[in-house]
Amino acid sequence: MAIARPIRMLGAVCILLTLFLIFNMRQAPQKPSTKLVNGMTRDPLLDPTGEPEGVLWRADEHDYSPDSEKPARTNAALISLVRNEELHDLLNTMHDLERTWNSKFNYPYIFFNDVPFTEDFKQKTQAATKAKCQYELVPKEHWEVPSWISMDLFQESAKKLEEENIQYASKISYHQMCRWNSGMFYKHPALDKLRYYWRIEPKVKFFCDVDYDVFRYMEDRNKTYGFTINLYDAPQTIRTLWPTTKEFLAANPTYLSENNMMDWITEDQIRPEHNEIANGYSTCHFWSNFEIGDLDFFRGDKYESYFQYLDRAGGFFYERWGDAPVHSLGVGLFADADKVHWFRDIGYNHIPYFNCPNSPKCSGCQAGHSYAGADFLSKEDCRPSYFKYVGTH
Numbered sequence: 001m002a003i004a005r006p007i008r009m010l011g012a013v014c015i016l017l018t019l020f021l022i023f024n025m026r027q028a029p030q031k032p033s034t035k036l037v038n039g040m041t042r043d044p045l046l047d048p049t050g051e052p053e054g055v056l057w058r059a060d061e062h063d064y065s066p067d068s069e070k071p072a073r074t075n076a077a078l079i080s081l082v083r084n085e086e087l088h089d090l091l092n093t094m095h096d097l098e099r100t101w102n103s104k105f106n107y108p109y110i111f112f113n114d115v116p117f118t119e120d121f122k123q124k125t126q127a128a129t130k131a132k133c134q135y136e137l138v139p140k141e142h143w144e145v146p147s148w149i150s151m152d153l154f155q156e157s158a159k160k161l162e163e164e165n166i167q168y169a170s171k172i173s174y175h176q177m178c179r180w181n182s183g184m185f186y187k188h189p190a191l192d193k194l195r196y197y198w199r200i201e202p203k204v205k206f207f208c209d210v211d212y213d214v215f216r217y218m219e220d221r222n223k224t225y226g227f228t229i230n231l232y233d234a235p236q237t238i239r240t241l242w243p244t245t246k247e248f249l250a251a252n253p254t255y256l257s258e259n260n261m262m263d264w265i266t267e268d269q270i271r272p273e274h275n276e277i278a279n280g281y282s283t284c285h286f287w288s289n290f291e292i293g294d295l296d297f298f299r300g301d302k303y304e305s306y307f308q309y310l311d312r313a314g315g316f317f318y319e320r321w322g323d324a325p326v327h328s329l330g331v332g333l334f335a336d337a338d339k340v341h342w343f344r345d346i347g348y349n350h351i352p353y354f355n356c357p358n359s360p361k362c363s364g365c366q367a368g369h370s371y372a373g374a375d376f377l378s379k380e381d382c383r384p385s386y387f388k389y390v391g392t393h
Contacts, residue, residue, distance in 0.1 A: 034391030040384035044392055046368040049345050049357035055220070056212035059104035064213075066106040066130045073107055076196035076215035081112045081138075081181065084121050089202030094128045096206040100347075105213055106131040107198075110190050114138045114176075134190060142184040143176055149317045157318045164236045169320060179316040181288065181323035183307030186298040194295055195219070201289045207347030208362035214343070218292060224339040225331045226292035228348040228355035230382045233285050235277035237320035240313070242281035245329055248309045255302045261332035261340075263389040270385055284382035285328035289350045292343070293327075302334040337390050344392070352377055 036044075062072035078097070082090050094109075108131050111117065117135045126133045145151070154172070161169035168174035191197065196215045218226060242265075249256060256262075267282040268275035274283045297303060307326070315321040331340060347362045348355040351372070358367035371377040 034387075034393045035389070036384075036387040036392065039388045043368040043370065044387070045344060045355070045357050045370075047358060049359045051212060051345055052217060052341075057216040057220075058212055062213075064105045066132065071106075072213070072216075073105065074196065074213075074215050074219050075194045076107055076198070077134075077191075077194055078102065078107055078109045078200055079112065079185070079191070079197045080109070080200050080202075081177065081185070082202060083113060084115070084118050086202040087121050087124060091124060091128055093200055093202055093204050093206075094125065096204075097200060098129055100206045100208060101210045101214070102129065102131060104211070107215065108132040108134060110134045110136060112136050112138050112185070112188065112190075114143045114173075136188060136190045138180065138184075138188070142180060142187065145172065145176065145317065146311065148312065149314055153314075154317045161236065161320060166234060166236055166320060172317075175317050175320065178320070178322045179311070182316065182321070182326040183298075183304070183311060186295050191295060196292065196294060198292045199288065199290065201350070203351065204289060205349040205364070207349070207356060207365045208345060208359060210346055210361075214292060214346075218294065218341075221341075222339060223341050224294045224297045224335040225286070225327075226341045226343050227286035228290045228343050228346055229287040229350070229353050230342075230386050231285060231287050231353065231380050232271055232274055232382050233278075233283040233322065233325050235274045235281075235283050237322065238278055238281065238283065238315070238325055239319060240279070240315055241310075241319070241321050241325060241329070243279050244310060244313045244315065245306075245333070246280070248306055249333070252302075252305065255306075255334055257334055257336055259336045259338060260334075261337050261390050264386050265329065265332050267385045267389065270382075271379070281325075281329075282382070282385065283325065284385055285322075285325040286331070287350065287353065288322075288324040288327050290346075290348050290355075291327065297331075297335060300334075303330045306330055306334070338393065340390070340393075342392060353380075 057072060063070065064072050080090065109125070109129065111125065111133065116137060122133070122135055158170035185191070196218055198214070217223070264284055265282060266280055267284070271282065275281065310316070310321065310326065344355070345357055345359060346355065347357060347365055349365065353371050354365055354369055356362065356365035356367050356369055370381050
């Protein structure tokens with residue numbers, strides 16, 4: 001039986017409409033990639049740098065007064081593991097950070113030490129800020145060398161590292177500090193009710209006015225980790241870190257994030273000698289003297305299990321595993337790469353490296369100048385690999 005012409009026409013229109021919708025769906029604009037496919041041929045910090053996109057919390061729009069009963073501050077703090085004798089250098093850091101950011105938002109400082117802070121330390125640090133300061137002792141059980149570590153083996157290993165000119169190889173307190181920053185700091189009761197932290201250290205500088213609440217930025221975008229500087233590590237200090245990590249991944253394959261940073265972690269073309277000595281690890285890492293992080297990530301089962309596995313392996317003492325590569329591997333493997341943020345707008349320096357944006361809000365550093373000193377330092381910049389495999393987000 002013949003189909004009536006109007007019905008045939010209606011059917012043809014429906015087919016054309018369906019094809020039109022499919023075509024438009026395929027042509028729909030995709031989220032622009034931030035990956036630099038050819039690596040970093042030009043430093044992105046030479047381009048004009050503004051604030052992150054989207055709604056930002058500002059001090060003139062919300063109540064950030066230090067003694068407010070209902071402040072706009074979220075559950076976050078500035079934290080520092082610091083010694084009494086570092087007071088002068090810490091005060092310089094605080095003055096910089098207060099001038100550029102915290103005098104507007106008044107987030108509290110929490111200072112940690114393995115010995116009690118002096119009254120001089122407390123008085124002078126509190127005088128440097130309107131925000132509240134808290135002084136905490138690191139629990140003895142968090143700082144002591146674990147019972148399973150052989151001090152004879154430590155001494156033997158340290159001697160070998162010293163022969164390779166590895167700094168702090170035999171300084172036991174340095175190894176303790178690396179271990180504490182890797183997997184003990186977030187267990188301190190003073191951080192129990194906090195969600196985010198910004199780590200600061202003595203002898204760092206901040207160059208740019210930041211006029212938004214960076215902790216609220218992390219919270220609103222559900223970010224896990226923020227960094228400024230991305231470097232290669234000394235491979236002699238972490239020879240077994242990646243093999244040990246691979247053992248952990250083999251035992252816990254479901255822990256690996258679908259959107260991980262494996263290509264950045266294992267890249268072997270730019271510094272092949274690093275990859276070879278570190279047994280498959282590029283040694284690229286976020287320089288953790290600046291980091292803004294989500295404590296819930298570090299407290300989570302994946303990272304905590306990873307730290308416990310590393311701790312039992314002994315590499316914090318038998319080698320010189322630092323918190324920077326350990327944090328970086330943890331974030332790079334277990335977090336979503338889209339939840340890691342490069343704070344390109346925060347001007348920062350820890351000798352000899354810089355993060356210096358091209359912005360009218362910055363003064364005292366040269367835009368796009370990533371190091372101060374001999375030219376060989378330029379080789380230590382791992383951003384080209386990171387931007388290629390992960391992106392500039």
